[in-house]
Structure formats: structure tokens, C-alpha cells
Amino acid sequence: MNTHSTPVASEQLMANAIRVLAMDAVQAANSGHPGAPMGMADVATVLFNRFMNIDPSADKWADRDRFVMSAGHGSMLVYAINHLLGYDDMDMDQLRNFRQMGARTAGHPEYGHAKGIETTTGPLGQGISTAVGMALAERMLNARYGDDLVDHYTYVIAGDGCLMEGISHEAIDMAGHMKLGRLIVLWDDNGITIDGGTDMSTSTDQQARFAASGWHVQGVDGHDPDAVAKAIEAARADDRPSMIACKTIIGFGAPNKQGSHSVHGAPLGDAEIAAAREGMGWDLPPFEMPQEVYDGWHAIAARGRAAREAWVARLAKSDKKDAFRADFAPVDAAALDASINAFKHQISESAPKVATRKSSEMALEVVNGCLPNTVGGSADLTGSNNTKTSGMTPVKSADYSGNYMHYGIREHGMAAAMNGIALHGGLKPYGGTFLAFADYMRGSMRLSALMGVPVAYVLTHDSIGLGEDGPTHQPVETVASLRAMPNMLVFRPADTVETAEAWQIAMTEETTPSALCLSRQNLPTVRTTHSDANLTAKGAYVLRDTDGARDVTLIATGSEVEIAIAAAEALASDGIKAAVVSAPCFELFAKQDAAYHAEVLGDAPRIGIEAAIRQGWDLLLRPEDGFVGMTGFGASAPAPELYRHFGITPEATADLARSLCK
């Protein structure tokens, strides 16, 4: 380590600043992970000092390099760097208050909490997989706008855990296939996980594994700055995505603890910190930095600012500047509204009987016609999810100008990539799979919700209505499990009009992801009277009112609205007045006021109807109300038989209504 008593602004000093800040902040918090920031300080310093193109005074600059700390537990590396670079929201008090209430310096890097955090990480494997989406967006926008406007790199620091998680396979395979040459992964190859040495649980030759998926691979000593720099140079020059295995010592600089799993996730303790200070020749007390250190890091910021200013000048001169700015701006809601309303009007009149997955395709024809920067896709279920509209062309490694991604059989990787595309900016991603397989990508969906990234998930085959594929493919609890997720809009539209309304909301949302749950089976149009108002935006509304006081209210979602209407008609012939409420989005209904709730739900007995479990219906139903739905897993048979078998029919609903009205 550096033995100068008067430090100079060398990379070693700059790296030691990260180490000192990391160990001191973790010690102050009495909580956190010093090992990764200390181990990767040299690599990160070289990366930022010699390569990163960022401007802390303009953190959202579109053409900045992206840096993703996939090993999110090493968050102090990010906070230390962002402080040293001079981000104005990361003063030393933030570091002093690492992991404390209200500080920007959360235990893991949280997108939106502070500038310069490109994505939330912590759940392992998410960072590297999200970065694939960022790197893909970069190439797609480059194909549209050229090198003058879009020409940057995506750098990732990933740990052993990131590479052991399954999602990393999906990401690596996708990146290799798409030849994302501007994606560079720096693997913190320290041989240590929480349980002990990596040799306790893995024997994979990571370089060989990445190479098998078409990556450029190198291995370097992660404490040799010139070797790291040379490897990054080579990585940048290669047209494949690159993985650099950086052999490091975890907790490097802690003389007695480094290289062991004891430095991974616990404070070093005062004695070890003092010894580390001595080894580094670091005289200053905690949370004080030599000016030379700031000088060194601020030079990076100055370089970035100059690059950005040159870019701003290029943008101003570009004949594509309006289109570019529009792509990065919020959606033009008015234009979308007009088109959606015209579509709704036409549908209300023609009243097609189609599956809502088909309705979704029809609505997407309108959406994609209005918005030039949507990116469709599916996890190998394009024809089933109906996600590809006319004129969409595949994104390919030989031609990134397309707007449709064949994500492959990789739901988790798709969801993470969509997060990355959305976070990058300039493009609006949506992607599909079967609703049951939302379980496979729940880790990334949760990050969409937590970060407030407006990704749209197209989830078809949304109940036992998919029929013969059977219980593995039939969601019964999946809608409830998605409704449980904070900040996720879960739509289950009843027909083409509601599906269009759901898309209208999903595409104009700025801070909330959407999940559209869509039927495989055909459904009639129930909204045969046009209204410009987006009724789905209310969450639930009276679809079929009664003449005079209600005897019963039938509340249904999606494919079961048809059943509710049929039941209401059957009840009418018995003189029982049944209102039908369509409830396509519980989260939006929850946001309405008590008066609206009372108006929609009424005082009469209620019956909920959904081909799924009852959990999550307590907003709409009281204990004494009825429910027609599922109580366990489905079965394999044609859909109409399954509906009869599980008693989700107009007859069963009407019978229950009669018993409740007695």
C-alpha cells in the first residue's frame, strides 16, 4: 500500500480514499459491507479516472457512461465515489449518516435516492442484468441517432453472487447474442462469499462460461492499475461484450482481516481500521479528505463536463434534435388520448369478441402508431402474447434499428433488461410472457416497482381459462401476488375497450410499472357505449346499473365480467336487481374517495367473481359477501369444462346471489 506520509493525487491515493470512507462509514453505522469497496477500490478508480464520461453537474445527461454496482452491498464504493466526484447531493454528512433514516446513503444503492445511482441493486444478479438493457438501449438509440448523439459505455462491477444467480445466465446469453460490445463487466474475483470460499459452492470457470456465450474475456490483477486499464482498453476495442476477471483481495487494505469472509459484511472495528490507516499512511480522521484527493476526482468531473458540453453543441446542431428530445421526454398524452379514444369509439360500435391478449395487440397497434419509441418483446411467446404489432421489426446484433426484442425463454432477464431500457431513457419497453411465469421474473418486477420505473408487463393466459396446459401454467394466486406488490398497477381488463384504457394508463405512467393480465380465450365487448373518459382509471365502475335500488352487486374482473353480466340477466328474470361492477384495477380503485367507493359498491350484498383466489378482494368485499372463484390449483382440461368444474359460472353466481338476497 501507499507509504507516503504526504499523499499525492495518485490513483493509489484516490483509491485509498474510497477504502477509508468505506471502512469509516461502515464503522460509524455499525453496519454494512467494507469488503467489496476496499477490494474493488483500485479497479473503480482506474475505471473512473481513465474512462468514465459523466458530468456530476448534469447527472441525467443522456450520453453519459453508465456505471452499475451490481454487487450492491458494496454501496459505499458508489457513495464514496459520488462524494469525491462532487455530486451536490452527496456531501460528507451523507457518508457520516450511512444507512441512517433519511440519508441518501441507503444500505444498498437505491435509484432515485441520490444522483449518479443508475439503478437499484442489492438483490444479486439484478445489476448486471439491468445493465444489459442499458447497453441494448444505447445501441438501439445509436442506430437511430448516430455516434454524434449516442456513443457511450455501460460498466458493471459484479461479484461472485451476481455470477452465481441464474438471472446472470439469461443476461450473459442475451448480451452475447446481441453483441453488446459497449457492455463491460468487471468481475470482483475475490473468491469469497458469505459462507466462506467460493470453492465451497462453485467450480465454474467463469471466463470459459462467458466465452461460451460469445463474450470477450480477460483476467487481470485487480490491484494493478495499469493492467486493469489495459484490459478496459482491450474490452472497449472489442466488438463483443467484455468480462474482465479482476483478481482482488476482499477488504484489501485491512491488514489482518483482508482476504477472509469476515470483512464481507461487518465493520472492521477500531483496531483494524487504525492498522489499515497506518498501512495506507492515512493521517486524517474519519470523514476528512486531503484536497489532493478531491482534486484528483474533480478532474474526472471536469473532463466529463467538457465532453457533455461538446455533446450539447452537437445536439443543438443535429437535425434529429427534436426527435431525440421527444424520445427522452414524457409521452405526449394528448396525442395518445385522441388515438385511443378514436379506437375505443370504433370498438364500442363494432363490439368484437376477441381474447384480451388480442385486444392488447389491437390497442398496441394504436399505441405503437402514436409513440415512436416503444420497444416490444416477449420471452419466446410472441404469437401467444400478441406483443408484436404490424411493422415491428426485430432488434438484431447486425441491425439495432428494430423495435421488437426476441428475449428468448428468459423471463427474469427480460424484466431486468426492460428495467435497464427504461432507466437508460429514450425508449419505452413492454414485454410479455404467461401470467403464471411472472413468478420467474418477480425479482426484477419488484425492482420496477421499488424504483418506480414504468415498465409494462404483458401477462397473457391469465387464469384456468387457458385450459389444457394445466395447473403449472394456470395462475390462480398470481394476480393476488402481484396486487400485493406496492407501486404496481395490476390490470385485468374485461374487453378491448378496457384493455385500450389500461394501455393508455400504462404508457403515460411515469413512476409506476403496470401488469396487464390478459385472457387466452375470447371475450365479448362489454363496453358497447363509448365514453371518452377512461373508466379503467377509476379502478372499478358500474358497468350495468339497476333500475331502482340494487338487490345485489356483482363485481368481476377480466374474463369473469361476462359471467357477471349473464348472472345479472338471469337474476333479472327472477326479479332480482343485480348491478354489475367491472373492477379492472384494484390499486386505482383504492385511490378513489369513500364516496366513490360507496357509489360503486353499494349497500346490497356483494359477490366477487374472479377465476383466482379471493385474497386481495377485501377492499371490495365484506366478510358476509360472496365470492365465486378458485380455492386451489387448477387442472388440465378444455377451458369451458374447467369453468364448470370449478363452479365459476353464471348459474353458480346467480345461485349465490339468490341465497345472499334471501
Next chain:
Amino acid sequence: MNTHSTPVASEQLMANAIRVLAMDAVQAANSGHPGAPMGMADVATVLFNRFMNIDPSADKWADRDRFVMSAGHGSMLVYAINHLLGYDDMDMDQLRNFRQMGARTAGHPEYGHAKGIETTTGPLGQGISTAVGMALAERMLNARYGDDLVDHYTYVIAGDGCLMEGISHEAIDMAGHMKLGRLIVLWDDNGITIDGGTDMSTSTDQQARFAASGWHVQGVDGHDPDAVAKAIEAARADDRPSMIACKTIIGFGAPNKQGSHSVHGAPLGDAEIAAAREGMGWDLPPFEMPQEVYDGWHAIAARGRAAREAWVARLAKSDKKDAFRADFAPVDAAALDASINAFKHQISESAPKVATRKSSEMALEVVNGCLPNTVGGSADLTGSNNTKTSGMTPVKSADYSGNYMHYGIREHGMAAAMNGIALHGGLKPYGGTFLAFADYMRGSMRLSALMGVPVAYVLTHDSIGLGEDGPTHQPVETVASLRAMPNMLVFRPADTVETAEAWQIAMTEETTPSALCLSRQNLPTVRTTHSDANLTAKGAYVLRDTDGARDVTLIATGSEVEIAIAAAEALASDGIKAAVVSAPCFELFAKQDAAYHAEVLGDAPRIGIEAAIRQGWDLLLRPEDGFVGMTGFGASAPAPELYRHFGITPEATADLARSLCK
């Protein structure tokens, strides 16, 4: 193809029988996937005809070879083979009724629906990953009982989708590391997925990828029986797990459609079926088989029966026969009960204040002391999940005699492996991760529930009570999302006594998996009066009763029971009588009768207290009742501050109670 008009019992004929049954059954159902069964018919025939050791008359024979159809959409391959082998529950009517209500021949192979189905498949990647657990169990039991009693192979047919899913990485890495030489994966390398050619979405060199993880790899023509046989021979001889890339033509035998994605998941149609019949020289009408075909397949069954009879004789002579039989039999509940009760008695007296993750370790000391065949483990969080009890030793590739798995940072792979261990029989797996990361393994947890496999999930750090790691690590919706899953017991015990009771239930359950949600933070013992009765088995019970009629009922789970008690005590000083109900398992409470529900919940106003969202509480709370909990994601700060910040305190609970009691 075979052009004989009078077929002989060749492997080609045996394979063509699979093809014909698959295409006819899919046609009859007008639904299903003919492509994979037809493409892999030759490989499967060679595997069964020359290698498989199974006895259809004793389908649960412990030392049988396991066969897993990971590409579960190719279920007709399994049903055809099992019919031809002579399983007594798979007569031709089952095949005629493929995918129909009540038939054993579900759209995807469902464990428990028919003999000879070793695991449920369909969600891609699950089969290969479950098979890793089976192969691991085989080696672990071999280490205990020797070659005489445990000496079999696990064979898998996997498709492109299985290998693209992230879970396959976790499984492959784990199998390579554990040197599971008796695991042989036959990859249906047909180059086709639903969207089209695999070249649309993947470029991974699968053989190189498997080799990078320590596998023995080969490539063969999947329509050359002798080449396939030779490769399987070589795979069996190698001490590494083996992957054989079988180059096949999807839908082989359908002369006009084979090799295209149109044969993947749709009936071939009458004309193509007729052409296929002609090409195969197959004269018989649908669902009729030449006797030669049955003769060929029955010879496999006869060979298996002889092998089993020899094994039965060896078992009878073995001095380990009692232990072996006990391992495969249900748990001796009486012995476990006695030990658990002694433990509960001691805990009620000593009343330790420990985190329930520690309580779980203490209870597991008792459990592991009673049950010789538990297999512990963790996804690299051993010290945090407290899953390793004293004396447990790691399972290693050099010595499989241990009983603790370091599963690595692979939650999904761990869950699938645990399913495989449990399905194999002879061992009882439990494994841990953080509750928030249940999302990463939900695909496999759902299969535990759907199959009814009694795996125990240890899910620690179960709320904002984990503190500084912040919202990515803090489950707020995860308990609700697990409660949504049918046939899953979700426990959130309040103290060491309830934790022991939860383990008592989890380890004696035969058909339901369990999820134990456990605190990071210390909790007092609330069950200070011993009862032999397992109160957790009631799901909820009155922990603190009132003297006279209740004014309010406070219902809490896990770490919030302490808060409920403190609130009740505060209310008592105001003269408000508050009963406290502990509700460690909603699913078990739901099974109690109405009278018990009324007795526990009472008529007074109720308040639910759980550091999570309200969804799922509608069994316990009415709309007018109160809830103290979370409404969104958590934050990063010390746990006590978070509880105060989010208003989950005795004071807030007491205030709400006062307002409800007015």
C-alpha cells in the same frame, strides 16, 4: 424412417410407437405438443431399452433410475412410454383422453397424477434443476448405504428452453461442483423454440458452457440409436455429470412439418398425420398398437423387475435394512413430539430473548437430533439463516456423507434441488435464504406446493426489522404473496416456542411444504406457560386473555406479538380490556371451525398488527377493524427507528384501539 409394412420389435418400431401415440393423442385433444415427443422418440427409446432400470409394477422402488422430462410440454413422450411399459394406471383410454378433465394425462406431467412421473414439469428449467436434487440424494444415500442398496442414475430430457432459463445455470453449476456423475442430461438440440429458430435469441455454445461448469459433454445425432447408446455409455462411465447434445429434428416423422416451429405446440392435422403414418409404414388406426411393440417395451419392464427383485433380496440381507426403511418411511412423530415438548417446556421456563432465526436453530437442534435424515442448507447465508446445527457436516463432492448443503447464491436452484431431494425419498430437506429472496425461487416453491412435497423453507430477516439493508432486502409484500399460494403453510412464529411448534408441524407434514418466516431481531419469549398441545397447529389462539368481556382484540404475528402485548398492557392501565391473539399460521387457522374462529377473534373491535401489508388479513379482520402495518416499501435505517417511522409501535396500536373502542 422404417419402411417395413410388417413391423418388427426394433427400436425404430418402438420409437415410432411413441411418435404415433403422440401425434394421435394431440390430434384427439386438439391441443398439445407433438414436436418434442416425435423428435426425441429415438433417444428416449434407446435410453429406456438399453439402460433404464425401473419396474412398472413397483413404481416407488427406491433404487430405480429416475427419468425426468424437463421439457414438460413433451408430456406425450412420458405418457406413451408409460403406457407401453405397462404401468397399470396408464391404459389406452388415458391416452385417448389426453388433456381432458379427470384423465391422468394432464397437459404437462403432473407428479402424483400417474405412476412413473417423477416430478411435475412444464415451467421450463425446473426438471433439470429438480433432477440435480435427485442425483444428489442418490449420492448422499449411497454414502450411507453403499452400492448394494443405492446405485442408480438420473436421466433428464431437456429442451432449449430449459437451458435458456436462468435456473439451469444454478443447477448446472451446482451439479458440476458436486460432481454428480450419475446425472445424465439429454439435450433435445433441435434448434427450434416457439418464436422460431434458436438463432433468433441465443448464441451460447451449450457444450462449452456445460464444460465450463465441470460437465462431461458430447454431441450426437439424436436419430442414430447406436450413437446415442454409445454416448450414454460414455456418460455413465465418466465421473462428472454428463450432457449429451442430441441433434434432432423437431417433429421427426411428420414429413412436411418436421424441423419447423409449427410442430412445436399444435396438432399436426389429419393430412400430415396420414403422411407420417405412411412414411413410418404404420397401418394401424389411432390408439392401437402392434403386439411386437408391447413385447419390446415389456421386456424393459421385465428386466427392471428382475433387478428390483435382486435388490429386494439384498435389502433383506442388509444389516442396514431397518435404517434404510425408516429413512423412506414417514417421520416417527411420537418421538419428535416428545423431544419438542421437552424443549418447549425448558424454553417456557428459561424464556430466552432471541431472534426467531436463532429460535429456529435451537429447534432444529432438537429436530436434527431426532431425525437422522434431515438435510440442512442455505443459499450462502448459513450464519444469517441459522440453518446449520451442531455436528452437521457439509456435503462435498469428495464425501457425500455430510448432511449440510452449501447451495451457493442460488435460491432457485436450491429450492428445485430440495424438491428433488424430497421427491427422491430417504432424506428430508430444509434450506434457507432471506424472506425477500423467496421471490427468486418462487417458481420452485410453487412446484413444492402443487406437487405436495414437504420441503421446509427457512426465510429469515422477515420484515423491516432487518434494518439497515433497506427496502431491497425488506419483505413487505412477501408474506402475503406466500400466503396466496395454495397448499403452502406460511408460519410467522412469535417466539422460540412457536418456532419449535412450526418445525414440529413442518417436519411431520407429508403433503404440504412450509415456509418459516423468522426475525433477524431478538424477541422475548411470549409463551411462558408450557402446554404440550401444539397451539401453532390451530393457526391462531388467544395468547393473553381478558378478565371479563373484551373491549378490543389485538391480533399479531411474529415480531409484532411483542408489540400487541405491550399495547394491551398500556390499554389495561386505561381500563381497556385487550385480548392478544397470536396468529402464526393463517392457513391452519382457516381450517378451524366457525366456533373456534368466533372464540379466538371475538366480537369486539379488532386490530391486526404485522410489519407487512394488510392483504391476506381478511380472514381475521372486518372492514371496520384496524391494521397496524406497512403500506409500501421500507427504508434503510436501524430497525427500532424503522418501527417508529412506520408507526408500528405499542403506542400507535393503543391509540388505534382507543379510537376503535370509543
